Amino acid sequence: MSFPWAKEYTPTTPVMKFLDEKLPLPRLVYNAIGAGYPVPRNLSYFWNFGVLAGFFLVLQIITGVVLAMHYAANAQVAFATTEHIMRNVNWGWLMRYAHANGASFFFIVVYLHIFRGLFYSSYKAPREMIWLLGVVIFLLMMATAFMGYVLPWGQMSFWGAKVITGLFGAIPLVGEPIQIWLLGGFAPDNAALNRFFSLHFLLPFVIAGVVILHIWALHIPGSSNPTGVEVKQESDTLPFHPYYTAKDGFGLGIALLFFFAMVFFLPNALGHPDNYIEANPLSTPAHIVPEWYFWPFYAILRAFTVDFLFIPAKLLGVIAMFGSILIWFFLPWLDKSPVRSGHYRPLFRKFFWFGLIPAMIVLFICGGAPAEEPYVMLSQIATAYYFLHFLVILPIVGQVEKPEPLPYSITEAVLGEDKQAVLGENVKPAV
Amino acid sequence: MTKLLSVRLVAILIGLGFALIALYSFVIGAYAAATEEPAGHLPYEKPRDFEFSFEGPFGKWDIQQLQRGFKVYDEVCAACHSLKYVAFRNLEQIGYDEGQVKAFAASKQVPGIDPNTGEATTRPGLPTDYFPSPYPNNVAAAAANNNAIPPDLSLMTKARGDGVNYVASLLAGYQEPSAELLAEHPEAAPGPGLYHNPYFPNLNLAMAPPISIDGQVTYDDGTEATIEQMSIDVAAFLAWTAEPTMIERKQTGWPVLIFVLFATVLAYLSKKQIWAAAKRKKD
């Protein structure tokens, strides 16, 4: 693990020496996020979002545990206890708004993190396992967020639960029994609310566990970088601490500015007004929408409006929605271009900026819009492109594209053309 | 290598499959859109902007306005609408003293139990009691209101888009449908028991105009109680019931943001210092 020039942890005080012998936790931290972890020196601010995602996970767990001290998962009182938190509990409004907006910010930084991974092909060998674990984290996040949104027991909570569990009803033959089993009844009620609360409390800790695996897997090959050229020598890297701790600290400050601006001044901007109406099984909201972070996938779900051969449209939509994320698992083996970074891939870059990004934006807008024209038609074209991009375009572009010349090393990319003059005797070969 | 190639071949086929089925849906949908008349929406109006004192990052409650709005709620809305998340004691936050709150609470009957027989009865309210509902249950509420249950108002301004302006616009906005509207959308004519209101998404709602004449409520502070004034005041009061902590929230936000900004500037300078050593090589 790591590079031969990685600095070794040397405990200085007797206490730290004792600790290092019995339980080398400081050594672990030193090698994971301290000076003992050499990181490419050219990481851009796009490499901040992993740390930020970790921060928001911790924030969600802390505020979530606090909210659970006051919330009661019972359909009779769930909505009232949520209002109790907002009105009576000391700082309860802050805890709830921080938790609700924290979920949004968690998704924002994770989406930027995924965007970074897609543009710089961070999923490619030798980092396939990091990517696979990342997709697992994302799926767990989606499940957690969905169940969390049900807990306040507002109108959107209730109808969201009904619609999403209804997706499983699309499965042929066993669909309806599965849906009833998931809900523990014929419609969302106490049974569903209680199990969602239980799982919503459990899953974040599972996510935290997979995050540890994700970071562990990261430390085997080390971080990728904007050139996509692997680390060759010591001058290509800088120790994580203090360089990247300082950079991440600054990045965290910027993220918190946005976060607190939302929490204190626009706390409901990302939510839906209907969720301030208590769940009513007899009245459906005019326009059921999930939280914004699900909109692209919701658009894919709704893009399939017509039965195809013997497959009902509803089932097609469900398959496509789950498939749209599951195909990410195969990405490392679909895109076989030897070049990682989009900066050196002219054809890939065109498809990325003029294909994938507009398609995602269209899907995002359509997912939040009512199911009417022109949104349905737009989402159908964007859905088609989405699948073509990952399953057809990426494999073919990888074969036919002629990449631009890569720099010899990260050092050259950062410091200039003449590597001998710059590096001097500082060059140590990597293993 | 051949194995990997076959993975990609399968992927390409699956990708083409998904894309073709999505486009198939598109073609059918496009054909339908081209041949069928689109279902039009009834044209309803966006809420007017009343510029309430508590809006914006520096907003503050207008206590006089909240008290006026409370009076409108108590004398008009409370006949049909509950306010179940608000307790009498909360009224102290809008400038009433303990005695006034106690007296007001005692003037309302809340559900209780007869201590001698155990039968359900009512008793005078205490400050810790919540505003009582005008109906014992939803069935009674529906029966008394032509099957339209009057919603609880505690959270109304948060439960509608641009809620405060919407409530004020709606209350002040009852009018007869215009001739042009009826010519274009004959279905917009109010049915029996419905009332036209351009701010309501369906244009017709079951609530009769609750605030119908100037001076319906007599204000204690001498403000002229026009229909519009009463609508605005009660909307402001409902903004307070929906989020009593709103001003506290905004006032907490400023020191937090200023502190985080300060810490971020420090973090930036520190980061620049640390990175200066690594960047220096460029020279």
Place this chain on the structure above:
Amino acid sequence: MAETAATATPETAGETDDGIRRRDFLDIAAVSAAGIGGLAVLYPLVSQMAPSADVLAASTTEVDVSAVEPGQAIKAVFRKQPLFIRRLTAEEIAAANARPVSTLRDPETLADRTKEGREDMLVTMGVCTHLGCVPLGAAEGEVKGEFGGYFCPCHGSHYDTAGRIIKGPAPTNLEVPEYEFTSDTVIRVG
């Protein structure tokens, strides 16, 4: 910190003392700001566990005592805890007054523990001062202990007719909460 940076990039070794000091100052300031921010976050996290507004608001209770006959007691609820209201008989008052205060573990007279003019009304919390059990003796037919007042079955504390601890592990007398007579028949506790 300065040392790490210097070893990572050896050409910074020639930095002046002044430069290093300034860097240290900035780093310390940035880390301190983060620390202060972290501590500030603790305040709402701790404070949210304190009683909420509705709990605090419900901390007064009014009890109608008109139906309590001498020798009887009723249980009410004050702050989610039992409250004993006992109307003493003339013999019980005499027994309480006959006990020399100097012999008590927690010296208080009956008059100290009741309102002037209403020495027959003994209002105490129904919470044993030892470990918080509910003593017996308030309800009809319950054991009143060796001294005719209250008896806590958990660890055998005996209270006399004025609710004072006489025997057993409890350290102090049964607590008399703040209360007042709002009329002849109604007391407000809290």
